[in-house]
Amino acid sequence: MRVPLSWLREYVDLPAGETGRDVAARLVRAGLEVETVEQLGTDIKGPLVVGEVLSIEVLSGFKKPIRHCFVNVGNANGTGEPQEIVCGATNFEVGDKVVVILPGGVLPGPFPISARQTYGHTSAGMICSARELGMGDDHNGIIVLPPEFEAGTDAIELLQLVDEVLDIAVTPDRGYCLSMRGVAREAAAAYGLPLADPALLDVPPANAYGYLVKVADPVGCDRFVARTVTGVDPAAKSPIWLQRRLQKSGIRPISLAVDITNYVMLEVGQPLHAYDRGRVDGPIQVRRAVEGETLTTLDGVQRKLSAEDLLICDNSGPIGLAGVMGGATTEILDPVVDAETGAVTGTTEIIVEAAHFEPIAIARAAKRHKLPSEASKRFERGVDPEAARAAAQRAVDLLVLIAGGTAEAGVTDIAAPHPVRTIPIDADLPDRVAGAEYGRETVTRRLQEVGCSVSGTDILEVTPPSWRPDLTDPYDLAEEVIRLEGYDNVPARMPVTPPGRGLSEAQRFHRRVGVALAGAGYVEINAYPFVGEAAFDGLGLDADDPRRRTVKLVNPLNDAEPALRTTLLPGLLGALRRNVGRGNTDLAIFETGTVFLPKAEPKVAPRLPVDRRPTEEQLAELDAALPDQPRRVAVALTGERLPSGWWGKGAPSGWADAVEAARVVAAAAGVELTVRQAQYAPWHPGRCAELLVGDEVVGHAGELHPRVVKALHLPERTSAMELDLDLLFADGRRVSGPPVSAYPVATQDVALIVDAGVHAADVESALRDGAGELLESLRLFDVFTGEQAGAGKKSLAYTLRFRATDRTLTADEASAAREAAVTVAGERTGAVLRGA
Incomplete structure (x- = not known):
């Protein structure tokens, strides 16, 4: 909202020496976000x-x-x-x-x-x-x-x-500040000065002579005011003062009728619309659209309407998209000058509409039709329904004053009943929230400056004004008192933390994972958790893949990504693609975060109170309505893992590096990870590893499928890994450092011949079980196939490291442990010693 200082002074008698920056400082202290103060005309010199x-x-x-x-x-x-x-x-x-x-x-x-x-x-x-x-x-x-x-x-x-213009970023809960009236009210409270409210006008009551209006949807439109002005001079133009105020506020002057509706909207905060009465066919009607109806809006675009759209209609059909934009069939005509006589023809009778529409309906319509407007921006944040009569009267007065029109006596005012909202609040609640002493008198005075009606002593009965729909509970009222008294006056006190508290074991584990991956050369990223079907198509997931079953957002930021992620890979690979596009070709990145898995029978979350702690039953009901949110970690690699240089050629990253990243995470969790071959999208079927802890699959790693790489525009041989951290840390174990022995290690190598179809992971598992407690580590260092191994056979060579914590192992003990490992491997997998 752009606020010219000269215009603001009409409603608040600011001190003569106050500059725009002074006013901005006061408004910021009161809680508004003043982004800039623009100096106009300072570089102009006469004559x-x-x-x-x-x-x-x-x-x-x-x-x-x-x-x-x-x-x-x-x-x-x-x-x-x-x-x-x-x-x-x-x-x-x-x-x-x-x-x-x-x-x-x-x-x-x-x-x-x-x-x-x-x-x-x-x-x-x-x-x-x-x-x-x-x-x-x-x-x-x-x-x-x-x-x-x-x-x-x-x-x-x-x-x-010459003027100063304050540019205010209005937050969604402060819709009333999208008007001079609202900002003036804040300025008056900030300076402790009276407000000259532009909406305090003498308005004639509704009567039976007004233009006929029928509201078929009182929920979507709970107020509709219509006034008619006749005898308007079509050649009348907007005066300079009106044009300049619009220009300073960021709105281009168009024509007198349009300029007046825009001016009143900026002044009072109530969007208006002007119809050419001669082009309106019969009574005005407010109703929902019929699916498939069309409307040509003022921008000349024919729009296909949804059944959720709220419309303004006449006997001919839709003439406006309520709260968003009017229709072309009833717009005010531009004046036309007859070349011979000089006579001017155009619109001479105008119907002024001032209505109040349901915010959600307007917000969805504006988004659905990609048609944001100054009107919709205000309606979706909440407009004062009691300002409609004054706004219509103000527009009529200006049309009469500037265009020489005559206001008809008829006044249409259709209003649905509004229950009075009264909020009880303890008089000392702001004191307790802020940790300061305001007192009942200050609390009462500040709430009255906001526009509330206040009564009572220890417990105040507060009725919020019609222009503040955001004030719904005692803590909203406490916030109003605190901000007007100044956030800078709230005392700063460090909270006292009870002894013995700190990070939970799960939090410590998550930090260890990040530190471990960072130490392994990975860079952490944070991606948006939103996905669409295109992301799953790019990953090559089957139509029945459970990862395609998502939690949909009611109001997504992007229509192309309306769901919450079920895997970390789309965001991670998207970040990889953007970095490669910017010339960063050697990348190793990771992300830890939650994914969102819908429950089989979704439930509606309850609305919890904010004035007291929810009960255990309410919290349990809330948890039951939330989707499952397991925490995962994923990595993605491309380019060189070890850089090239004067020392020689580097090493490219590959599927083995992705598997090793999983081992790094498993080591941080203090678990042994089993790796075996698998086929799982989006990985290459021949270069995909299934990651297990015991018999439970906890993730996958490997090289991405060539079709996925092509679809996502990634470099060839891009690799990735994804692990479920909750499964790794399922029992909430405490992880300690590895034991350190002062005694020497005994190293034994063993080469085993197995069938070509036997998984190395199965052989490794058997060797671990057979070797017993003396085994410190086991590593596969060679895989060989050929004539020496035999047809349909392969050779797997392992290094086994044995160590005791209390003594030096003898050669016989190390050999016995090795033989026991080989025996178990032979029993389980049919392995035999090479050369035996």
Whole structure:
């Protein structure tokens, strides 16, 4: 919301010396987010005056139209003589009033003006366009002023070029601040000054003579005010003061009727719409759309409507998308001038609509049709339903004042009953929340400044104002008191932590995993948890893959990603692709985070109270409604794992590195990981490892399938791993460091011949079980196939390290442990010693 300081002063009598930055500081202290304070016109120097065009000579022989003009600037030039100016614009005629800057003046840029020779004539000044004065982007022609201004009048003051504009970022709960009325209320409270409320107008009551309106959906539209103005001059234009306020607020002036509705919206916060009464067919109706209906909106686009859309209709059908944008069939017509008679035709009868619509319906319609508007932005944040009558009256008054119209006596006001919301609050609740002493009188005064009605002593009965739908419980009211008293006055006290508390074992484990992977050369990333069907298609998941069953968001940030992730791989591989696209070709990244798995029978989450601690039953009900959220870790690699350099060629990353990352995580969990071959999307069927703890599958690792690599635009041989951390840490075990022995290690190698179909993981498991407690580590260091191994056979060579914690092992003990390991491997897998 852009707030011109000169406009704000109309509603709050700010101290004369207050600058925009001073006001911004007060508003920030009251809890608003003032992003910038824009200084307008500080780089403009006069003389900048109104000029009357006396004569125009069109110069020929040039590539573009050039006009040599004499302009009356009054006594601004010190002589009273006409000013000679050369101009390239063609949108003005003799007798028009224009804006002229004389030699010695400076335009924004800075662009100093001086007399100079051009096109064979002296040009002593310049006739200005809106863009040259910093008033907007319009550079199609120069500014033509209304004829009533005298030549020589100071145009800097006339055009209100010098001002300060506060740019406020309005949060969703402060929709009332999307208006001068709302910001003025905050400024009045911040300075302790009275507010001149622009919505306090004398409005005639509803009667039977107003324009006929039928509301078929009182939930979607709980208030509809209609007023009619006749005898409007179609040639009337918006006055300069109105245009300038719109421009400073970031809205382009269009036509008088549209400008007035925009002006009142900015002033009061109530969006309005103006209809050409002569183009409205019968009564106005408010209803939901019929699926498949169409509406051509003011932007000229024909839109296919949904059954959820709320419409404004007449007998011909839809004439507006309620709260978003009007329809083209009833828009105000541009004035048309008859070339022979000079008569102006156009809209002369206007219906002004001021309605209140349900916020969610408007927000969804604006998003569904990709049609955000100034109106929808306000409705979806909450508009004061009691402001509709005053806003309609204000628009009618301006149409009568500026366009010479006549307000009809008929007033339409359809309003659904609104229950009065009363919130009980302990008078000392703000004190307890902030840890400060405000007192009942301060609490009462601050709530009244917000607009609340307050009664009571120890327990206050507070009725929030109609423009604050966000005030729903005692803590909302406490926040209002605290922010108006100043967050900087809230005392800073460190909380006292009870002894003996700290990170849980699971939290320690998660940190160990991150530290371990970082130590192994991986960089942590955090991806968005949102996915769509395209992500699963890219991973090559089957249609019945359980990972395609997701938790859908009711209001997703992106229609293409409406669900929560069931695997970490889409976000991780997306980050990998973006980095590769930016030239980072050697990557090893990881992420730890939760995935979201829907339950077989989803439940609706309860709405918990905020004024007290929920009961155990309520918390249990909430937990039962949440999806399962196991925590996982995933890595992705591409490029060189070991860099090339003067020392020689590096080593590319591959499936083995992804498997080793899983072993790093398992070591942090203090568990032994079993690795065996598997087929599981999105990995290459011949380079995919299944990761197990005991007999339970905890994850997969390997090289991605070539089709996945191509679909996701990843480098060839990209590898990845994903593990379920909750399964690794299922029993909440405490992990300690490995035992350290002062005694030497005994190393034994063994080469076994097994059938080619036997998994190395099964042989390794058998060797571990047979070797017993003396086995410290086991490593496969060679796999051999060929004639020496035999047809259909393969040789697996292992290094076994034995060590005792209390003695030096003898050669016989180490050999006995080795023989026991080989025996068990032979019994389970049919393995025999090579050469035996």
